[in-house]
Amino acid sequence: MLAADTEQRWVAFDLTPGNQMRFELTIDGRPATAILDTGVSYSVLSRRFADAAALKVAAGGKATAIGGVVPIGWAATRTVAFGGLSRRGGGLTVATLPALATGSAEPVDLLVGRDLTGGFALDIDYAARRFRLLPSGRMPFRGATAPLAISRDRLVYVSEVTLGATRLRPMVVDTGDGSAVTVTAGGWQAAGIKGVRTTTTISFGLAGTVTSTIGIVPALGLGELTARNVEVRVEPVRGFSESIDAAGRIGSGFLQNYRVLLDPMARRMILAPRPAADEPPLRSTSGLLVGIDRDRLRVLHVMRGGPAEAAGWKAGETICAVEGQPIPRDYATSPLATWSAGAPGRVVALKLCDGAERRLTLKNFY
Known part of the structure; x- marks a missing residue:
């Protein structure tokens, strides 16, 4: 149910490296991190959180997800609360939630799906990084x-x-x-x-x-x-x-x-x-898609036709410094992270974790 003052109960979020809305909530009074996920029919609790909270998980079969099929279970909960919403009773689907799904170093605890939000109006203010739940029809x-x-x-x-x-x-x-x-x-x-x-x-x-x-x-x-x-x-x-x-x-x-x-x-x-809604989106000029792995970047994919492919880069290689700067813990939000979509013609110096150094010339390719 929604609180009477739900209109004032904005929920702050940040965007994960995977571009998803990450926020804080409580499950049975315990703090947890969540992703707002309207593409999920039933909210999914991480197996890690369920085990830490000593929730009893019943086997529940399998579910179709991006990348294939995943095993799932089910656990009863007393409360799930965020913003103006508080659900009492019921339960949550349980599955392994890998960090890779958000591009972060740490996984989240819950995917908040349609079962929690579908009966209400969901107002998402991306500019202010906040959302709220309202009665339908507002x-x-x-x-x-x-x-x-x-x-x-x-x-x-x-x-x-x-x-x-x-x-x-x-x-x-x-x-x-x-x-x-x-x-x-x-x-x-x-x-x-x-x-x-x-x-x-x-x-x-x-x-x-x-x-x-x-x-x-x-x-x-x-x-x-x-x-x-x-x-x-x-x-x-x-x-x-x-x-x-x-x-x-x-x-x-x-x-x-x-x-x-x-x-x-x-x-x-x-x-x-928003003011820049129709502007061309930021696109890679390096042809490298990387993930954060603690103090290094791991190459997840080499884009077809890009300069990285032409230079012989391979998925799985690791980068420990960009332009002489070590990879910081806050890399995803740091100015250093902009190099892979930099101006065409720029030459970027990259140091691999095996000690080798490479230079990559950026260009538009799609």
């Missing part, structure tokens, strides 16, 4: 309207988009997905967009990583909204979206360009553009 700001519902089969937030001349639906509205917009291989082919340069990237899920194609499309329609310069990922054939009978996903990488109201009970989402 309209706290004005913006473009797009359809929104809870799917009958998967019980997640869904909408639809227009890409090229093709309407794609259902599109899962997934705040737990750090990418912008993801579509199936069939949807991309049907859209028939010409002249888009593409490369490869990876997505992280509970079951592992998935390699997909990525490019920037000139326009995409979402209800009354026409969004410009949208980053679109194309899943491989028989990818995750196909496995759940979806046309794709609308993720936090897209939503964060707007103030967003998600109100599935009122069957609408509202999007108010």
